[in-house]
Amino acid sequence: MTTVSSLKNIHKKGLFGDHEGKKEDSLIGIKEIKNLLIVQVAQYKNSSYQAKEISIDGLSLPEEALKISCNDGTRILWCGPKNWLLISRNKDLLKNIKKIVSEKDFAVTDLSHSRTIIEIEGENSKEILKKGCPFNFNELKKDNSVNSVFNGIAITVDMIEENPNIIRVFALRSFGESLYHSITDACLEFGYRGI
Amino acid sequence: MLHIKCPYCGMRSQNEFAYGGDATVKRPELNKEVSDEEWNKFVYLRKSPRGKHLELWHHISGCRQWFKVQRDTITHEIFKTAEISEDI
Numbered sequence: 001m002t003t004v005s006s007l008k009n010i011h012k013k014g015l016f017g018d019h020e021g022k023k024e025d026s027l028i029g030i031k032e033i034k035n036l037l038i039v040q041v042a043q044y045k046n047s048s049y050q051a052k053e054i055s056i057d058g059l060s061l062p063e064e065a066l067k068i069s070c071n072d073g074t075r076i077l078w079c080g081p082k083n084w085l086l087i088s089r090n091k092d093l094l095k096n097i098k099k100i101v102s103e104k105d106f107a108v109t110d111l112s113h114s115r116t117i118i119e120i121e122g123e124n125s126k127e128i129l130k131k132g133c134p135f136n137f138n139e140l141k142k143d144n145s146v147n148s149v150f151n152g153i154a155i156t157v158d159m160i161e162e163n164p165n166i167i168r169v170f171a172l173r174s175f176g177e178s179l180y181h182s183i184t185d186a187c188l189e190f191g192y193r194g195i
Numbered sequence: 196m197l198h199i200k201c202p203y204c205g206m207r208s209q210n211e212f213a214y215g216g217d218a219t220v221k222r223p224e225l226n227k228e229v230s231d232e233e234w235n236k237f238v239y240l241r242k243s244p245r246g247k248h249l250e251l252w253h254h255i256s257g258c259r260q261w262f263k264v265q266r267d268t269i270t271h272e273i274f275k276t277a278e279i280s281e282d283i
Binding site: 065079080081083134135147148149154 | 196203204205207208210211255256257258259260
């Protein structure tokens with residue numbers, strides 16, 4: 001199946017906002033992330049299966065808010081009690097997950113085509129998110145994730161790296177364009193680089 | 196702006212939540228004969244107390260869980276929050 005980027009013809013490369021006289025490296029970087037496998041794993045309410053026992057790509061399912069289990073290619077985000085979002089570069093992982101988790105206990109849904117992912121990098125990336133999101137981003141550390149809202153759009157934030165910050169923002173694909181404009185507008189005062 | 200402590204996620208802004216109504220309302224038992232008056236009371240009639248009130252809230256932009264909140268309707272002070280299966 002061919003994939004069409006959700007920000008095709010929307011995401012522009014180049015320098016924008018208040019970038020003049022600033023080093024390119026010091027600007028905020030905005031990038032669209034494509035071709036990731038995104039899978040929702042939800043345990044049924046009446047299931048008594050111990051989710052701790054499950055290992056996907058060598059990773060256990062996190063059981064606390066903000067927590068992520070991750071390795072080089074795969075990240076498993078806690079999205080709520082008995083609810084996880086798995087993000088991976090390895091597209092074959094979906095078949096493995098379906099083998100590992102029982103259909104009686106878990107619902108596994110491929111959401112790869114239904115999300116827009118925007119990656120924000122740079123020193124001021126948390127400041128951008130603070131403009132539209134009520135979450136206290138000072139609490140968000142490396143390998144943490146949070147579900148919240150950004151200017152009224154439901155988002156999932158995944159903190160990939162600290163110093164310099166690299167943050168991925170996931171939103172429903174249909175809100176992708178609106179989220180992109182919200183984020184880029186917030187970036188204008190710092191100047192940003194479309195990558 | 197209110198800050199509400201979600202029993203699953205911790206302290207979050209009210210923007211992430213949706214109000215879900217009175218938590219003291221109990222649905223009539225299933226498969227039991229219910230009079231029109233009882234049904235009307237369950238569906239439509241609500242108290243509007245001045246002071247402590249037990250409410251349902253939904254962390255709609257977070258973990259998507261329903262939970263109970265004990266809130267003062269005058270001062271908006273939140274005394275306690277609990278999972279839906281817990282008593283306050």
